[in-house]
Amino acid sequence: MSRDFVCVRLDSYESKEHQEYVRTFLDGRFENSAFVLLAPDGKEWLSKGSRGPEMVLGRSRAVERMDTVAALFPPTADVKQAIMQDFHSVRQALNVASADQRVFVIINGPKNQIDPLRESLRAVASNERIVGRFHFDFEENDDWKTTVEGTKAEPGIVVIRPGEFGMDGVVMHQLPLDADNLRVIDTLLAANADFAKSTEKKVYSYHVAKGKDRGIYFEGAVPYGEDRDGDGRVDHGGSPRGGGR
Numbered sequence: 001m002s003r004d005f006v007c008v009r010l011d012s013y014e015s016k017e018h019q020e021y022v023r024t025f026l027d028g029r030f031e032n033s034a035f036v037l038l039a040p041d042g043k044e045w046l047s048k049g050s051r052g053p054e055m056v057l058g059r060s061r062a063v064e065r066m067d068t069v070a071a072l073f074p075p076t077a078d079v080k081q082a083i084m085q086d087f088h089s090v091r092q093a094l095n096v097a098s099a100d101q102r103v104f105v106i107i108n109g110p111k112n113q114i115d116p117l118r119e120s121l122r123a124v125a126s127n128e129r130i131v132g133r134f135h136f137d138f139e140e141n142d143d144w145k146t147t148v149e150g151t152k153a154e155p156g157i158v159v160i161r162p163g164e165f166g167m168d169g170v171v172m173h174q175l176p177l178d179a180d181n182l183r184v185i186d187t188l189l190a191a192n193a194d195f196a197k198s199t200e201k202k203v204y205s206y207h208v209a210k211g212k213d214r215g216i217y218f219e220g221a222v223p224y225g226e227d228r229d230g231d232g233r234v235d236h237g238g239s240p241r242g243g244g245r
Helices: 016-024 053-057 062-070 090-100 181-198 204-213
Strands: 103-108 134-139 156-162 169-175
Touching: 053 062, 090 103, 090 134, 090 156, 103 181, 156 181, 169 181
Parallel strands: 103 134
Antiparallel strands: 103 156, 156 169
């Protein structure tokens, strides 16, 4: 029987709070990734923490060891009850969607209209044809519309093709907030198929070089870089790596 794990990805250059959370898994250090197995309460450690799964579980037996741990915690709820994704800002979400090369979906409107959708759209986000293929964000204001082409004035579920460098985007579809879930799923699948056909896969080195050549820079809320010695400051030069807790 297959089992599911929950992977929590923290966009740690957009929030000092997120960076401090990453430090808790790395003995006070900050690196741009961390890995640990946690119990369903999100607090109890089931493994040591380190930079990645191979460092914690080993290269050859990582999957086997995760299956062993998962067997200790049988599911108690349906995946359709999972909380929906929501970013700090559209600015951040658009940039992450571009980096991951995913279609970006904004649920935009007054709080009293979009809050109920946090519940009803869970079945959409957890659908086996949708999960892991899109980024979602809930947004009450309209500030983001200045960076996205083709937006409409009215509230809606807005499906966006992120720009190459995540600084802008183009609307692919917009549905009313009262669109039923089947219509939303069909629209997302169509958008994803179009996006996949018309989007060239990024090559990291070429993409970075191209961005530098064009003067593209995405400013984070906290300084970029790692603090591998745990002194609370970004390292400028080589520094030792240590094992996590």
